[in-house]
Amino acid sequence: MKTNEWWRHAVVYQIYPQSFKDTNNDGIGDLRGVIEKLDYIKSIGVNTLWLTPVFESPLIDNGYDVSDYKKIASDFGTMQDMEKLITEAHRHGLKLIFDLVVNHSSDKHQWFQESKLSRNNAYSDYYIWRDPRPDGTAPSNLGSVFGGSAWTYVKTRNQYYLHLFAQEQPDLNWDSKELRYAVYDIMDFWLAKGVDGFRMDSISFLSKNTNFDDVPVEDNKKLGAYYYGTANGPHIHEYLQEMHQVIYSKYPNIMLVGETPHTSMQQAKLYVEPNRKELNMVFQFEHMHVDYGEYGRYSDVTFKMSDLRQSMARWQEAISWNALYLGNHDQPRLVSRFGNEGRYREKSAKMLAMIQILQKGTPFIYQGDEIGMTNAHFTRLSQYRDLEAHNTAKFLQAKQLSKEQTMNFLARKSRDNARTPMQWQNDVNAGFSAGKPWIDVNTNYDNINVNDAQNDKSSILTFYQRLIALKLQSRLTIDGDFTLINANDSSVFAYQRQLGSQKLIVLGSFSEKKVRYVLPKELMNVQGKLVLSNYQDTSKYLTQTLFLRPYEGVVYLINEQHE
Template sequence: MKFDIIPTNSAKWWKEAVVYQIYPRSFKDSDGDGVGDLKGIISKLDYVKSLGVDAVWLNPIYASPNDDNGYDISNYREIMSDFGTMEDFDLLLQEMHKRGIKLIMDLVVNHSSDEHEWFKQSRSSRDNPYRNYYHWWPAEKGTPPYRWSWFDVDSNAWKYDATTDSYYLHYFSEKQPDLNWENPTLRNEVYDIMKFWLDKGIDGFRMDAFQFISKDNNFPELPTEILNEPIEIMKYYGDGPHLHDYIQEMNREVLSKYNIMTVAEGAGSSPSEAMKFVDPDRKELDIAYHFESVEIGNHIADFGLVKYKDIFSRYDTEFKDKGWLAIFLANHDQPRMVSKFGNDSPEFREISSKMLSTFILTMRGTPFYYQGDELGMVNPRFDSINEYQDIDTRNKYISIKNKGGDLQAFLEAQKQTSRENSRTPFQWNSTKNSGFTSGKPWLKLNPNFETINAEIQEKNQNSVLNYFRKLVQLRKENLTLVYGTYTLLDRENPNVYAYTRRLNDKKILVLLNFTDQTATYNLNFKLGKHEVLLDNYNDFEKVENCQLRPYEAIIIAY
């Protein structure tokens, strides 16, 4: 039952939703080949439903040679054979909807695979009808202006192709050539692909790398002072002159015709830029998914909690009256939430996991929650490069090796930062391979699966898993946590993140200790006079006024 009154013109199902991200390769394998698949997901939909979530964001399942784990698509209308068939997909969608779960799919159209038929045709000759589907630079014009490649750090993002004596652009892997959105025929192809999936009944798209679809096609030389600063280079890579024109066209041609949610990944380089994607008056997308809060550093201690609070507060100020944000601490491209922002030691893993979940589920915005974080899964901390499959880690390793660099130092850093940290198979139980597969897992499991898994936590009412369920239910029962205004309190406190959510005459206070020590908060507030809605220590009577135990989280109605 929902007790709060909200303005009817503000209510949207995607604002009230809790989104659960499934990385299909690592969720559940049904056929013993070691790779998660669609039938595996179907077999675990009752578990997903039990979490209380409203929607699933599913990482790419399209046909792909798998150079970048499915983000290199060779056919947008087929399912990758590793994952199953289109019949399996249709059944998955049917079974999700039967349980009241919506499905959000990745839309990966900044680039395709070099094995897509479009690119095969495009590279075959300069006068091929598909030539202009991609960015080409004829060799007679000289070497194209340098562009740094995300996955090939020592190479130019322009790859020479002898067939037509030209270079093609790839911001990511050389097997991921960038699509040319300047071409209206290409854009219409994309819109048809979107309609294909929407007509099947999916409930929205998460737009991958969307800030890059529009480029300055003159490709001016980069200023020399920023060549070694990838964050600065990004400003020259995307946000092209027609970015928002294309998105508005997409809205007119496709999005406005369906009751769906759309999410802009990497939306802008600032709150005001992010707003442009989701300002309702502009008729573009719905939810801005920015990276500033997860790319700030490798651990809270590296940058300080005050700076972290300021990021969320700046964005909330910009989005106070219109637009909408995604709130998240982890995904398939980030380390495990508790290993980065909490404390994954045996002493504090559970309590800090609960604290971080409290943060995600009580902030203003749509929560995006990554699979396994509801168990408090941690970074596996692989010791050998042979244990990594990710193109990003492996290419960087090769680069350092070729330069005679410190490979051991690199591997040590990857234990904290690699994308592979979040991609180890889901830990279902204590049996062989943690119940993920009967075969050899595509990626090594974290050996702690015997003590950290869903089956064990199901039986423990105080587990990280069951605390997450309580949080989701609390959010659904208190729309103040969805639509209420956010006000930061005690800003300069280096240990405690405190804020209120307020809707009409209802107020909720959230207190979060981000440290492994007892912390004091500076508020004129007596806990004993108010209702504690949830506390991650589960012993309200031990709470001391103005003090929080290590990683304590308290939600209070007042």
């Protein structure tokens, strides 16, 4: 492995600081809380941390609206706290990557405050401004992610500014060279402090078609879909290659991960192909759409395992290196969504982790998934804190959906499901804070918490530790080829990793019932030895016919090397 490709051996633990650990009892997690828990994080077996934004922000979108990229928000701590976290993470053998949000900023950022004053100041083109139509209305029918128009009028310029997200999140104009180099300066600032790379938010939107014509209406909304003409625009690769050239010339050993909504597989290839010198990997969303319904992500649709398998396998086979994830701060809890959060919570959580982590690519584990945290099941709209949840509720009720249906959609798919406080112990507020948490704690913390998991040799946490150790122990699990097995089976997600004469057979049942599973003939006479299972009494040797119990997951190693 090249020294600047450490990310190929990374297992990333994503921290949502606001909900991780509060040390000053204001109900908001902080950087000192992350420092306090570094021993725990290290014990999981991960070797890299991803920290979602902790920069100064009005918190309209939970920190994804940055008002000062070089200042730590006081809710999270100080610059000294951040510098200590960087030092302590490295002392624990952990790399640290930051979430960099540079498709847009906060409207409170100095750049925007200056830009909106006139059409001819130093920051006037840092954002995307367009004249009104002749009748004074918005330049186009483009809608925003969170509902409403993607355009907001400013009288001082007699122009509208573009915001694909909330109106408090104006889009930055990457066609401005001055803006681009201001972003590179921010990256340099943090890399010089020892940060090891960035997860780059909504990066597929950095370059946009500049004519901004009316676009098709989708998802039963009045306005046009926000991503038409704004995703994967004409200069995106030019800008990323420029970024790579500027940053990598000084920091050649960093990791760059791009979040790329509305990006096809063919487009994604361009981002990650090594000789193009852009990104190391991308977060794609195709497999996150398998349970979308009439109104997009908010639905009561149940996913089909075959759709999930087909999507993940397609990306495995087509992309040189994948970011492996089933959950994060923008998605519901993975065991509630893809597993069984009731009777088979532990078994399905372990199986899902196995299916995800042993694929080819860099695994990303979201805080709490390693103990099987579930959706929150809030019963009142007032319990939700996410801007998207409240805007969605208004939209669904305008579509004549009942309050019960609306709450069901939110309970299944709201981003707040992943943002409830980390469940550390069976104590007040799950040990997250002695103060009132900024968002309600999931009520099941008495049964699901880190302390209990650490004292249980068969816990989900213990399984993650064994699984990650398996992932990192050999070239087979890092570099081995990926091939689906029995691609049409209705219940079992099965695949093979192969490097030379070594093979790893990974099988995961998505059924609540016992299923009979027959391996293909080419695996009929091989000698396979069990290396991991989520049941205690699994057969130690691979047989052609297996009887998999509910949500059973097994991993067998085939070693045909001859001494």
